[in-house]
Amino acid sequence: MMTGPLTVPLIEPGAELTAEELSRYARHLTLDQVGMTGQRRLKNARVLVIGAGGLGSPALQHLAAAGVGTLGIVDDDVVEVTNLQRQVIHGVDSLGARKVDSAAATVARINPLVTVERHAVRLDADNVIELVRNYDIVLDGADNFATRYLVSDACTLTSTPCVWGSILRFEGRVSVFCSGPSHDGVTYRDLHPDLPPPGSVPSCAAGGVIGSLPGTIGSLMSTEAVKLITGCGEPLYGRLLLHDGLSMTFRELRITIDTDAPPVTAVEDMVQVCTTDSHPTVSPEDLDARMRAGAVLVDVRDAWERDVVSIPGAVPLQLSALEEIGAAALPTALRSRDIIFHCKSGARSARALDAVAPHFARREENVAHLEGGILAWVRQVQPGSPTY
Missing domain, CATH: 3.40.50.720 (NAD(P)-binding Rossmann-like Domain)
Structure with a gap:
């Protein structure tokens, strides 16, 4: 005792x-x-x-x-x-x-x-x-x-x-x-x-x-x-x-x-x-306008997650590749575009931002991630969509 x-x-x-x-x-x-x-x-x-x-x-x-x-x-x-x-x-x-x-x-x-x-x-x-x-x-x-x-x-x-x-x-x-x-x-x-x-x-x-x-x-x-x-x-x-x-x-x-x-x-x-996040973010409500203006949405989730629910127009890319070789993992055509990363709730997309930060540090292109991830997007933009 x-x-x-x-x-x-x-x-x-x-x-x-x-x-x-x-x-x-x-x-x-x-x-x-x-x-x-x-x-x-x-x-x-x-x-x-x-x-x-x-x-x-x-x-x-x-x-x-x-x-x-x-x-x-x-x-x-x-x-x-x-x-x-x-x-x-x-x-x-x-x-x-x-x-x-x-x-x-x-x-x-x-x-x-x-x-x-x-x-x-x-x-x-x-x-x-x-x-x-x-x-x-x-x-x-x-x-x-x-x-x-x-x-x-x-x-x-x-x-x-x-x-x-x-x-x-x-x-x-x-x-x-x-x-x-x-x-x-x-x-x-x-x-x-x-x-x-x-x-x-x-x-x-x-x-x-x-x-x-x-x-x-x-x-x-x-x-x-x-x-x-x-x-x-x-x-x-x-x-x-x-x-x-x-x-x-x-x-x-x-x-x-x-x-x-x-x-x-x-x-x-x-x-x-x-919950303070020093990374630049895009709100779910502003995502569509940003994509119509030329930004590319990159989905760093696993394949099974995309099978449950996906945002139309998102480009899939493995987070592990980004963390291993940085912006070199991005398709060449995307490296000169504004990019918005997204995951389920924001943690992995913040890591993706950190991985590509050196490439975008001195460029005019903007890089950000989706605030709250796809869960926030479903909640605010497409209610009724599947979640997990």
């Missing part, structure tokens, strides 16, 4: 268990590490889950089955068909529904004794503190850096433990953060003190994720939450658990407190900070 801020049960025991609860949680009651008192702690706990997506799906289901008394769900999105490959709390009958509603319905089917509080909002600097301070623990399953920093800072300012996880392709990571305003414990900012450059880390949408991986990582997150609530075991405080699904291995790294980091005194609007 580790020593530090997370050695004792986080939650006081709640009311005595009813006959129904005694039967439902019998397998917990036989565990010395949980038992009757631990189950009453779970019953009295309030856990906020950030995101009803890949990580939130298994975490919510396991926490509900475990008997956590109150689950808060934060998500402002709706269920889309591309979610169903990994977000197992939703089904075909939930397509188009708010994720908080779909998730709440599944929780109710699993355990009607659990109270669900729905927060169909996008977290920002104005609402994150108020949301976090109303819960005992936060499970951060966000899929973007802006939200992760927001949640971390809010947890620091409210001294709320945070169970964090992330996934990409076949790899996942889990840790537990717990600190106060004086920065007396490990936080997400100790793991990632600096924002990554825009586009340097692909999202699951751009990089992909094997459908079963969120189940593995989300389940580990729910186990950490149960340990914190009941005070059993050794939580992942100060430790980063790394999972490689391809080799089926787990390894662990230590996270140390950055004693030189400035204390967190307020939450910042990280959405603006994390």
